[in-house]
Amino acid sequence: MSLKLRDALRSTAAWRISLWTTFAFAAGTAIAFVIMYVLVAHDIQQRTDAWLSGEAEVLADVAANTPRDSLYDRLVEEVAELASREVPTDPGEKGARKNTVFFLDARPGQAPIWVGPGPMDSFVAAIRDANLVPGVPQTIHVKGWPEPFRAVFHVNESGGKLFLGFSDLAATDMMHRLTVRFLVIGAGIVLLGFIISSAGAFRTLQRVERIAETVSQIGSEDLTRRVPEGSRNDEISRLSRTFNNMLDRIQASVRELHVLTDSVAHDLKSPVTAIRGSLEVALSEANESTWRDTVADAIEKLDRLSQTLNTALDLAEADAGALQLHRQPVDLGNLLRQLVDLYEPAMGERNHELACHFQEGVIVDADLSLLHRVLANLLDNEIAHLPPSRSIVITLRGGESQAELTVEDDGPGFTPELKDKAFERFVKGEQSTGHGLGLAFVHAVVRAHGGSVTIKNRPVSGAIITLQLPVMSVAIA
């Protein structure tokens, strides 16, 4: 019971949709029928009226030109003929009623002549009530007769009145049958429509239901499941695809979060463990000179830890689009020369050869302190990862819209697995002693500036990192 109720509640949307469509469909059909009915009835009445007017004129003519004695018989004959006039009805049909005609000739001072299907009084009363206008057919309702009559009258020269009435029973019956058939067939069609539309609505909404079910399971179980997309390219498929894209993103973020927590666990916990351990050991040793070393060592490790934290926070900010850029025009060549000036001795220490090719006057609109850190990161990388006695080439070129900075070396280059995800957080080479945030930071900052970073390996051996930044202006060489 509760299951049924729940199903019914769940299906309310499908019910509503099919009920509304059915209602609209039924209403449309009914309106179409009413219009058709009115048109047909109008047509029939026009035909009846035309006939009635014509006959009434003929009768009036006859009545005027026929002597009173013999007139009666002639009229009876005419009326009988009229009454037997067949408005086409199926002769085989049982219970088909004959059409009914009445005729009244009333002259002042003479007994009226009455020919009709019943007693004259009720007809006369109806005629009186109707206020007929001569020559214009009108509908009158006679007491005792369910169907109305169409009646017309003429005024003789002698002041006598001649009435002729006609009830087209066959037509009424036909219209009646038409209505009944319409109701039966119409109800059938509407029912069929209801079934089809509700089946469609149920099927469609079942797909939505399946999406909802899958998504709710994904929330609680695993993130690898996906909503069935279906082969069609309709709204529901698009909804599914949107959901799947969203799930992809969620899965990626969750994976990143796992990597992040794992890395934080590793990158923060191991130095903390090391610092704590060495301090603890130093405490149990009585040697003061060891204490000094240990404390100094601990401070250095803590400094690196706080750097990691800062970079991780900057990255999180950049990823959330909240990195605030304090842009100013920066001459990249000058900036690079300053950095090279700073880094060259450290590179010389490792016997690296440094070659610089800087195009003059390449200005970018950038956050200077972030650029410092980005370029320092690249150069730190070269110092940290390049085996001794290699060559490093730094090139700056200013294009029309992009400034291109490449840092190239002839070291071992990136390993294939590192190359694909070097910009991900906490991804680092096996031998790396860094925190794996450097290139991720470079990537995030450059992207925040509207630029791009690519890494590739040289054909023989070595790595090339290319930074592209939107340029503000380039001096014409």
Added chain:
Amino acid sequence: MRLLVVEDDLEIQDFLRRGLTEAGYEVDAAADAASGENLALEGIHDALIIDLGLPDRDGLELIARCRAQGSQAPVLILSARRSVDERVRGLEQGGDDYLTKPFALAELLARLRNLLRRSSPAQQESARLRVADLELDLVRREAHRGKRELQLTSQEFALLEYLCRNAGRVVTRTMILDHVWRMRFDPATNVVDVHIYRLRSKVDHEAKQPLIQTIRGVGYVLKTS
């Protein structure tokens, strides 16, 4: 010189008090904005060190109130918030310098000295710096150790000048980068150290008394004797 430290973290307050006392300052401390304000308005402090994250009120508000009530003492802001906007806001509200946590005590002392110097009447800028038997001619950009002239590059001269100006006091790598190269970041490699080694090989070459000393874990110091 008397300082006021407003910092709610008692461990930080304690090490600041110890470090500053050792550096020769008298130190008062408060753990919240209300008592900090009361102390600050006594007007007996030469500089205020104010943490932004106080329990009862924002540190920025405290600074603004002190300034509104006529306190002239320079303010060094401490904050765990790293954003540049925060820094700008701090300086707009009446702060004079801004230091993010974690920081080296050496840097705090250097900035403090800087603030105190700024607030005291300007001293005559000397054209020569003399430390022990080291002499720098700032106009001609020449350096002598005793009678020997040192062949320094302009960068090395700037580095030595910075060390001389802070003679006897520890300077961190970050401070050196900031003042000599005008860059604010923490290098991940030993770039600064290599410059120091090179400078040392020129300054202390065959000298009985090496002047440039490494303070492990913190930075470098140019000894005064």
